[in-house]
Amino acid sequence: MNDDQLHRLLRAHPARAVLKNSFNHSVWTRIEAEEAGSCHVCVRRLCAAFFTWIGRPVPAAMTLAASIALGFWLGSPEDPGGHPSRSEIGYIESINPLLLERASRLP
Numbered sequence: 001m002n003d004d005q006l007h008r009l010l011r012a013h014p015a016r017a018v019l020k021n022s023f024n025h026s027v028w029t030r031i032e033a034e035e036a037g038s039c040h041v042c043v044r045r046l047c048a049a050f051f052t053w054i055g056r057p058v059p060a061a062m063t064l065a066a067s068i069a070l071g072f073w074l075g076s077p078e079d080p081g082g083h084p085s086r087s088e089i090g091y092i093e094s095i096n097p098l099l100l101e102r103a104s105r106l107p
Helices: 003-012 023-036 039-054 057-075 086-095 097-105
Strands: none
Touching (some): 039 057
């Protein structure tokens, strides 16, 4: 059967599908139920809830203060006396040519 014959046959006997009024709603309900179990949807909902929460003034201020405190803590020197550690001095000596010359002249 070629395309023209098939086309004429389909035109001669059109199928009339009668759908319930709630068909569209039930289809979208099943699609949403299927998507609800996926990990991608759960992560998206979790991110949306987090950003909604952090968008409020009090949580935003607390997050900013915690970020600043964490930055100061991570950026603070390890040695509380302010003296460079031996590893820092060793690194400076290894890259500074003037210190290398002086170290080679010392007995």
